Amino acid sequence: MRRRSKLLALLLLVGGLSAAAGAAVLTARAEPEFYARAGAPADWETRERAARLPTRLLDFKNEIRSKEVWGDTFTAAELNAFFAEHMCDRDGYGSVLPEKLHSPRVAVDGDRVKVGFRYGHGFWSSVVWVEFRVWLVAGESNLAAVEVCELRAGRLPLGTQSILDKVSEAAREWNIDVTWYRHEGNPVGLFKFFADQPLTPPTQVLTFEAADGKMTVAGRSTLPGAPRAE
Numbered sequence: 488m489r490r491r492s493k494l495l496a497l498l499l500l501v502g503g504l505s506a507a508a509g510a511a512v513l514t515a516r517a518e519p520e521f522y523a524r525a526g527a528p529a530d531w532e533t534r535e536r537a538a539r540l541p542t543r544l545l546d547f548k549n550e551i552r553s554k555e556v557w558g559d560t561f562t563a564a565e566l567n568a569f570f571a572e573h574m575c576d577r578d579g580y581g582s583v584l585p586e587k588l589h590s591p592r593v594a595v596d597g598d599r600v601k602v603g604f605r606y607g608h609g610f611w612s613s614v615v616w617v618e619f620r621v622w623l624v625a626g627e628s629n630l631a632a633v634e635v636c637e638l639r640a641g642r643l644p645l646g647t648q649s650i651l652d653k654v655s656e657a658a659r660e661w662n663i664d665v666t667w668y669r670h671e672g673n674p675v676g677l678f679k680f681f682a683d684q685p686l687t688p689p690t691q692v693l694t695f696e697a698a699d700g701k702m703t704v705a706g707r708s709t710l711p712g713a714p715r716a717e
Contacts, residue, residue: 517641522603522614525567525592537568541580551690551708558694558705563595585653588615598622599636600697606640613640623695628688629680631695634673647674 543559550557570591573580581589590605603616618637624630638645651674655665664682667674681690694705 518614519601519603519616519639519641521594521596521601522592522616525563525594534568534572536565537572540565540569551706554708556705556707558703560701560703562701563593564700566593595697595700595702598698600702615640615645621695621697623692624677629684629690629692631678631680631692633676633678634670635675636673651676 540561543561547557547559550559570593574584575581575590584591584604587607588604592603594601598620599618600621601616601618603614606613606615616637616639617635620634620636622632624632635647635651638647638650651667654676655667658665658678662680662682664679666677666679668677669675680692681688684690689709690706691708692704692706694703696703
C-alpha cells in the first residue's frame with residue numbers, strides 16, 4: 488500500500504507538472520489580437536506606399552538637417568505593410584532585428600502603441616509584444632517619456648530589466664540617452680533625443696504623438712547662419 492501511495496503521488500506530481508507546463512506553453516503561444524489583426528495587408532496602394540517608406544525616412548532625416556520646420560506622419564497600416572514585405576526573415580531589413588525575432592507588427596489604439604515580434608519559428612514560436620504610452624515632457628527640450636504598460640510573450644508576462652537594458656543600448660546608437668524609473672509599478676523611460684547637442688539645441692522635437700492609428704513627429708531646426716529663435 489505504501490509503495491502504491493508513493494507511485495500515485497509521483498504520478499499526480501508528474502501530471503500536475505505536465506499540465507502546468509502545457510498551460511504555460513499555450514499561454515506563451517497565444518497570439519495577441521492586435522498582431523493577428525495587423526496581418527499582411529492585401530491592398531496594393533498600401534503596399535505601394537510601404538515600398539516608398541525607406542525613401543520617406545531618408546528624406547525625413549534630411550529635412551531635419553535642411554529645413555527650419557519639419558514633420559511627417561506614419562500610419563500603422565503603412566508600417567505593417569513594410570514589415571510584412573521586408574522584415575519577415577533575416578534577409579534585408581530583417582537583419583537589424585535581434586536574433587530569432589522577425590515579422591514585427593504595430594497597432595495604435597487611442598494613445599497606446601502596441602508592437603509585437605514573432606520569436607522563433609514553427610510550433611514553439613511565440614509573439615513577444617509590448618504596449619506603451621509616449622508623450623513629450625513639458626518644459627524640456629527633446630525629452631520624451633515612454634511608459635511600458637505591458638510586456639508579454641503571448642499572454643505570459645515577461646521580466647523587463649534585461650529587455651529595457653537592450654532598449655537603452657540600441658537607443659544610444661541613434662544618439663538617444665535613456666534613463667529608466669518606475670511609476671505606479673510600470674517602467675518609464677526618459678528618452679533624450681539629439682543627446683550630443685548643447686543645452687539649447689538647434690534641433691527641437693515639438694510634436695511626438697500617437698493617436699488614431701498613426702504616429703506623428705514634427706519639430707524645427709536652426710539652420711546654419713539663421714538667427715536662433717527665442
